[in-house]
Amino acid sequence: MTSQTLYVVAITGALLTQGVLADADGTLPPLAKLRFDEDYSDMRNQPAATGWPERVKYIPFGKSGPSYVTLGGEIRQRYEYTNNPTFGQSPQDAHGVWFQRYSILADVHWSPRFRLFAQLNSALETGRAEGPSPVDENELAWQNLFLDIGFASADARVLTLRPGRQEIVLGSGRLVDVREGPNVRRTFDGVRGFYLCDQFRLDLLATRPRTDEPGVFDDETSDRYALWGAYATKARPLDTAGNLDLYYLGYEDKNALYVQGSGREHRHSIGLRYWGEQNDWSWNWETLYQFGHFARDDIHAWTLATETAYRWQQHPWKPQLRFSVNIASGDKNPDDGTLGTFNPLFPRGNYFSEAAVLGPRNFYNFHTFVNILPTADWSLTADLNFFWRLQTEDGLYSPSGQIIRAPMGSDSHFATTALSLTAEYTFFRGLVFTAIYTFGNPEAFFRDTGPADDLSFTELTLQYRF
Structure with missing residues (x-):
C-alpha cells in the first residue's frame, strides 16, 4: 500500500469518526454549491454550539450587534481512469489519475452592510500522461476573495x-458555472451587483475569468x-407555477478558434429560461440567440435546451424519469462570412457526463435518466445519451471549446452513444x-474521421465539506 493510499485511508477514518458528532439533529442549513450562499445567522438566537461542525459556523465577535464569523472547508479525493481517452485520440494514462482538492474559508460578517468572504483552494494531480492540464492542478490560489x-x-x-x-453561477449553469467536475473550479475577477425585491432578483456583472496557473499564488x-451582462429572475410570473429568467450576456475572446478559423470574438447572448416544479413534475427549459462578430465575419447562433422530469413520490424508492432534448447551432459553411457555431461561454465541464469529452456546440442529443432513492442517503442513476452533429461542415468541440474532431469531409451526423x-x-x-462508470461507443462520424475506440470511464470520489 502506497503512502498516498495510507493518507487517504487515514483521512477517511478520521472523517467517519468525526461524523458521529456531525450535525446529528440536522440543525444546520444545507451545504451550497457556492459556499458563500450559506447563511448561519439564525444561530445567533440559539444556545452556543459545542459539537462539530456547529461550533465553527457561528463565532460571534464584538460586544454587541450581529457580527460573527463562519469557518468552513473541503477535502476532496478523486480517482479517475479513462480507457481510450477521446475515443483513442488522446494519450492513455497508465494507471489512472488521482486528484486532491482542499479548501478553507472564512465568512466575516462585520455588520448587516459589510461582509468579507475569503476562500483558499489547493488542487493537486498525480498520474496524468500529458501532465496536469489547467483544470487539473493549481497548488494554491484564492478561489474567492470579495x-x-x-x-x-x-x-x-x-x-x-x-x-x-468570486465564483459565479447563472441559472442552471448552462452558460456560466463554477465547473465543479474538474479539479480546479472556475472563478472570476470583477464586480457584481444584485438587487432583491420580493420575488424578483436582478444581477449585473462585469468580470474576467481567473487564469488557472499551476503554482502558488501565480494566477492573474x-x-x-x-x-459582462444582466440576469433577471421572476418567481411565479403572471401568477403561474415556476420561475422565469431573462438575461443578456456579453462575451469576448481575443483568440477564439473554430473550424472556420481563428480570430477575435465579440458575442452577445439574449436568453429566456422557464424552470420550476409543481407536484411531482419538474422542468428546466431554456433558449437563446447569439449575435456579434468573429474576425471579419458576423455571428448568428442559437440553442434550445429542455429537461422535464417526473418523480413518483408515493412509491418505494421514489423513482424519477427525466428526459433532456437539446440542440445547438453549428456552422453551415466556413466560407460564407457568417459563424453559426453556438458558444456556451463558461459552462460546466461535465455537461453531458462526468467523462467530459463533448461540449455543447454544433449538436443535437436525446438524453434520458432513471433515478431511484433506496434510502434517504443513497441515490442511484442510470442515463443514456445519443449525440449527433448538427451541421456536417462543422466539427465537434470539447467543453472548453477546443476542436476535438474537424469535419474532414464526413457527411455523418451520429457521433456517439454513452x-x-x-x-x-x-x-x-x-x-x-460517489462512484461513476461511463461507457462511450463511437458512432459513424468518429469512425469516419480518425481513432474510434470504445471509451470507458471510472470515477471514485470521496468529498467532505464542513
Whole structure:
C-alpha cells in the first residue's frame, strides 16, 4: 500500500469518526454549491454550539450587534481512469489519475452592510500522461476573495455590491458555472451587483475569468476573456407555477478558434429560461440567440435546451424519469462570412457526463435518466445519451471549446452513444461518496474521421465539506 493510499485511508477514518458528532439533529442549513450562499445567522438566537461542525459556523465577535464569523472547508479525493481517452485520440494514462482538492474559508460578517468572504483552494494531480492540464492542478490560489457592501430599505428591498474574486453561477449553469467536475473550479475577477425585491432578483456583472496557473499564488486576471451582462429572475410570473429568467450576456475572446478559423470574438447572448416544479413534475427549459462578430465575419447562433422530469413520490424508492432534448447551432459553411457555431461561454465541464469529452456546440442529443432513492442517503442513476452533429461542415468541440474532431469531409451526423451509471451515498452532512462508470461507443462520424475506440470511464470520489 502506497503512502498516498495510507493518507487517504487515514483521512477517511478520521472523517467517519468525526461524523458521529456531525450535525446529528440536522440543525444546520444545507451545504451550497457556492459556499458563500450559506447563511448561519439564525444561530445567533440559539444556545452556543459545542459539537462539530456547529461550533465553527457561528463565532460571534464584538460586544454587541450581529457580527460573527463562519469557518468552513473541503477535502476532496478523486480517482479517475479513462480507457481510450477521446475515443483513442488522446494519450492513455497508465494507471489512472488521482486528484486532491482542499479548501478553507472564512465568512466575516462585520455588520448587516459589510461582509468579507475569503476562500483558499489547493488542487493537486498525480498520474496524468500529458501532465496536469489547467483544470487539473493549481497548488494554491484564492478561489474567492470579495467584499459585500449592502444597502437595505425598510420594505425588504436589498441592493448589494460585490467587488473582488468570486465564483459565479447563472441559472442552471448552462452558460456560466463554477465547473465543479474538474479539479480546479472556475472563478472570476470583477464586480457584481444584485438587487432583491420580493420575488424578483436582478444581477449585473462585469468580470474576467481567473487564469488557472499551476503554482502558488501565480494566477492573474485574464486579459483574453471577458464576461459582462444582466440576469433577471421572476418567481411565479403572471401568477403561474415556476420561475422565469431573462438575461443578456456579453462575451469576448481575443483568440477564439473554430473550424472556420481563428480570430477575435465579440458575442452577445439574449436568453429566456422557464424552470420550476409543481407536484411531482419538474422542468428546466431554456433558449437563446447569439449575435456579434468573429474576425471579419458576423455571428448568428442559437440553442434550445429542455429537461422535464417526473418523480413518483408515493412509491418505494421514489423513482424519477427525466428526459433532456437539446440542440445547438453549428456552422453551415466556413466560407460564407457568417459563424453559426453556438458558444456556451463558461459552462460546466461535465455537461453531458462526468467523462467530459463533448461540449455543447454544433449538436443535437436525446438524453434520458432513471433515478431511484433506496434510502434517504443513497441515490442511484442510470442515463443514456445519443449525440449527433448538427451541421456536417462543422466539427465537434470539447467543453472548453477546443476542436476535438474537424469535419474532414464526413457527411455523418451520429457521433456517439454513452451509458452512465452513478451511485451516490451520503454518510452524514458533508461526507459523500460517489462512484461513476461511463461507457462511450463511437458512432459513424468518429469512425469516419480518425481513432474510434470504445471509451470507458471510472470515477471514485470521496468529498467532505464542513
